[in-house]
Amino acid sequence: MNSKTKKSLQSLGLVAAFSLLGTTAFAGVLKKPYLIYEMPNTTMTVLWQDNAVETTNTISWGTDTSYALGSATVPEETRPGTVNQHKYKITGLAPNTRYYYQVADSGSGLVYGTGSFITAPEENATSVKFIGQGDSRSQPFALNNLMKTVKAFSAQSPDFAEYQRLTIANGDWVSTDGESYWTSEWFVPAMTDIAAYTASTPMDGVKGNHDNSSGYSTTFTKYWPFPYPNATLKAGSAATYNNLYWSMDYGPVHVTYVDEYSSYAPGSAQYNWLVSDLANTTKPWKILVYHEPSYSSGKDADNVAARALEPLVTQYNVDLIFAGHSHNYARTGAYTAAQANGDQIALNVPHFTSGGGGAPIYQPDYSNAGNFPHVITAWPAYQFMTFDVNGKNLTMNAYQVNNVSNSAITPLSSSFPAADGAATLSVSLIEQVALHHFTNVAAQITATTSNFVYNRATKLYTGNLTLTNNGPALSGKIDVVLDGMVHLQGIGSADNEYSTASPKVTSKIANKPATGKGSSDPGLLANVTLTNATGSNNGEPMIQASSTGLAKGASVTVALSFSNPTNIEIKFNPVTYQE
Amino acid sequence: MKFKAIKLFTASLVLLAAGSAYATPIHETLYTPTLNGTAGYIYLQNGTINNGATVKVENFTTDGTLGAVDTVNVLNLASGTLPGTVTFGSATKDVTDYNQAITFGNWINFDLDYSAFTQGSSTFTFSFFSDIQGLAPLLTYNGAVFMSDLNSDNSVTSSNAAPVPEPSTMLLLCAGLVGIFAVKLRRKGTPVEVVGLTA
Numbered sequence: 001m002n003s004k005t006k007k008s009l010q011s012l013g014l015v016a017a018f019s020l021l022g023t024t025a026f027a028g029v030l031k032k033p034y035l036i037y038e039m040p041n042t043t044m045t046v047l048w049q050d051n052a053v054e055t056t057n058t059i060s061w062g063t064d065t066s067y068a069l070g071s072a073t074v075p076e077e078t079r080p081g082t083v084n085q086h087k088y089k090i091t092g093l094a095p096n097t098r099y100y101y102q103v104a105d106s107g108s109g110l111v112y113g114t115g116s117f118i119t120a121p122e123e124n125a126t127s128v129k130f131i132g133q134g135d136s137r138s139q140p141f142a143l144n145n146l147m148k149t150v151k152a153f154s155a156q157s158p159d160f161a162e163y164q165r166l167t168i169a170n171g172d173w174v175s176t177d178g179e180s181y182w183t184s185e186w187f188v189p190a191m192t193d194i195a196a197y198t199a200s201t202p203m204d205g206v207k208g209n210h211d212n213s214s215g216y217s218t219t220f221t222k223y224w225p226f227p228y229p230n231a232t233l234k235a236g237s238a239a240t241y242n243n244l245y246w247s248m249d250y251g252p253v254h255v256t257y258v259d260e261y262s263s264y265a266p267g268s269a270q271y272n273w274l275v276s277d278l279a280n281t282t283k284p285w286k287i288l289v290y291h292e293p294s295y296s297s298g299k300d301a302d303n304v305a306a307r308a309l310e311p312l313v314t315q316y317n318v319d320l321i322f323a324g325h326s327h328n329y330a331r332t333g334a335y336t337a338a339q340a341n342g343d344q345i346a347l348n349v350p351h352f353t354s355g356g357g358g359a360p361i362y363q364p365d366y367s368n369a370g371n372f373p374h375v376i377t378a379w380p381a382y383q384f385m386t387f388d389v390n391g392k393n394l395t396m397n398a399y400q401v402n403n404v405s406n407s408a409i410t411p412l413s414s415s416f417p418a419a420d421g422a423a424t425l426s427v428s429l430i431e432q433v434a435l436h437h438f439t440n441v442a443a444q445i446t447a448t449t450s451n452f453v454y455n456r457a458t459k460l461y462t463g464n465l466t467l468t469n470n471g472p473a474l475s476g477k478i479d480v481v482l483d484g485m486v487h488l489q490g491i492g493s494a495d496n497e498y499s500t501a502s503p504k505v506t507s508k509i510a511n512k513p514a515t516g517k518g519s520s521d522p523g524l525l526a527n528v529t530l531t532n533a534t535g536s537n538n539g540e541p542m543i544q545a546s547s548t549g550l551a552k553g554a555s556v557t558v559a560l561s562f563s564n565p566t567n568i569e570i571k572f573n574p575v576t577y578q579e
Numbered sequence: 580m581k582f583k584a585i586k587l588f589t590a591s592l593v594l595l596a597a598g599s600a601y602a603t604p605i606h607e608t609l610y611t612p613t614l615n616g617t618a619g620y621i622y623l624q625n626g627t628i629n630n631g632a633t634v635k636v637e638n639f640t641t642d643g644t645l646g647a648v649d650t651v652n653v654l655n656l657a658s659g660t661l662p663g664t665v666t667f668g669s670a671t672k673d674v675t676d677y678n679q680a681i682t683f684g685n686w687i688n689f690d691l692d693y694s695a696f697t698q699g700s701s702t703f704t705f706s707f708f709s710d711i712q713g714l715a716p717l718l719t720y721n722g723a724v725f726m727s728d729l730n731s732d733n734s735v736t737s738s739n740a741a742p743v744p745e746p747s748t749m750l751l752l753c754a755g756l757v758g759i760f761a762v763k764l765r766r767k768g769t770p771v772e773v774v775g776l777t778a
Contacts, residue, residue, distance in 0.1 A: 452702040456713035
């Protein structure tokens with residue numbers, strides 16, 4: 001046998017060996033490439049883990065799959081505890097642009113993984129879309145099915161593709177802060193949809209109690225090394241940290257992540273940082289993210305200590321709180337002091353629980369009479385949320401993922417996102433909530449109602465709302481929010497397949513919505529619909545009164561139409577806004 | 580000066596001319612000569628927003644004939660029976676209503692008495708229908724012949740669907756003045772018919 005033949009045979013053998021590896025595991029890679037966004041908007045960070053054999057890898061990127069824009073040789077990280085881990089921050093990118101990347105072994109050229117991402121928006125962008133999820137732990141098949149669904153959701157259209165650009169996560173990524181849990185619950189070779197999702201969508205977030213060990217984290221910090229400004233090593237350790245709080249800007253949005261397992265009491269380093277962070281951001285939209293909700297629908301206990309942050313939420317005009325911990329969807333809040341009933345809660349701020357990201361589902365407590373006050377809406381479901389910022393408007397949708405199995409990878413519905421009648425993955429709306437940065441001009445408006453009549457033929461209650469401007473002229477669109485009512489049109493049709501109550505829950509609306517335990521306030525009116533609403537604000541119906549402003553001293557009358565099946569007394573406080 | 584013979588909602592015009600100050604009771608006459616002899620229903624309703632008032636219909640008289648009170652095609656039946664006092668208002672329900680058969684005559688008189696007013700607004704409506712379910716209105720497009728709003732500032736604004744006579748405003752004023760004089764002479768429950776002067 002000549003040397004040439006020998007070499008050919010040797011090459012064939014090597015190829016065969018690698019091929020064999022490729023069919024049983026990710027040849028050369030233990031954890032396929034995934035993304036985090038660390039800022040600025042001209043960068044994207046790619047992480048992966050080799051198999052301890054091929055230690056030097058190459059990353060290439062470009063605006064198409066020729067990856068011709070740039071490449072780099074990436075050695076293993078030198079951070080203590082990051083054995084076999086690689087991390088590379090691609091720089092010099094353009095904001096708001098789609099890029100493609102590939103990670104390969106430098107020696108053999110074996111491709112470990114590919115992906116594409118959309119860079120963060122321009123700093124002065126006024127619109128952006130992204131996803132929110134939480135509590136992905138413990139059930140890898142469920143997590144895989146959810147990520148498969150969200151990926152397909154984002155692929156519906158170019159407009160929906162915007163959601164791919166970022167996911168914010170509120171904690172409990174795996175069930176314990178340990179290597180084996182990341183391997184068995186997140187970086188699972190068979191869970192190809194998890195890998196596909198995280199290869200193309202950066203995930204930024206905060207730790208949960210399951211990612212925490214006595215106030216510290218080791219493997220969470222290893223795999224999700226967000227730009228923590230004050231991460232602190234545990235005494236005597238090389239890779240265990242606390243103070244894992246941080247914040248980020250994303251177009252018009254500022255997201256602040258609070259580490260609930262490091263002190264955030266007034267006077268603590270984290271509290272002082274939080275005050276400075278919220279005070280100094282110039283972004284119009286502010287989201288506060290932490291794991292354990294200050295107010296939820298259960299079943300895990302609310303974090304009463306987190307309620308100490310509510311005054312900061314009010315003081316610094318935080319728009320919403322995004323938390324998890326309880327494995328379901330819930331929106332809690334209070335609109336008036338009477339509803340707050342002495343509880344420390346920022347008024348008119350929606351507190352979201354988005355904990356249906358893969359962990360076993362919890363059933364909500366709708367009573368507002370026990371340990372979980374101020375529930376407005378809730379739903380047991382595997383779910384995710386979408387955030388859609390457009391100038392002064394933020395629209396949030398909570399979606400239920402239907403037919404999520406925790407024992408097998410489930411196919412998508414043939415009519416996705418709609419259901420096809422089979423046990424396939426589809427999406428249905430739990431609730432839509434809109435927030436607006438309109439100007440409250442109620443102080444200069446006199447609002448009166450009149451001509452309120454029930455029509456037995458149409459079964460509608462109609463009347464007039466007259467607004468008189470007692471102050472300076474108002475220009476543009478004038479809207480009136482009927483404060484005190486639930487915007488029923490925002491409630492979706494997601495079914496109760498995940499309800500284990502007997503009988504199953506049928507309504508997403510809590511008893512005496514928004515009230516505290518023992519409150520005499522009746523809560524939001526929950527069975528009256530403003531049928532001619534033109535929008536909503538923070539879960540309450542809204543109607544446009546004028547599109548051409550309102551002069552000083554002038555009046556405008558807008559017709560109101562209600563559906564009121566139980567003839568309950570209609571009560572609301574009309575609050576006027578200028579867009 | 581020639582005046583046509585006209586039939587007026589005289590009492591209500593005087594009240595309207597006097598302005599919209601809240602005063603109880605409010606005296607109203609609904610004139611129904613075009614429905615004289617017709618069988619139908621009178622539907623009374625009080626709707627409230629933000630804890631509206633309790634309303635009483637008192638001193639009801641008519642030259643028509645009242646029939647049976649309907650307890651089915653109502654949302655929340657008012658208490659009492661015409662021609663006695665009927666009270667509208669509820670601490671928990673939005674609309675209180677009352678539906679009764681009638682063979683119309685030429686007029687209907689009643690007093691509207693707002694009491695127990697707290698806040699918000701109330702709208703009292705007096706409607707005519709030809710059917711018990713309220714699907715076939717009489718006289719107006721929706722059957723509402725009289726509507727009275729008690730506003731949160733204690734003011735009352737009322738409207739009456741009585742057809743406005745053809746004579747000029749001056750004739751109307753003259754007729755009103757004559758009407759005032761006639762009312763003073765009228766016995767309780769008797770309508771006033773104003774006959775104009777002819778040249």
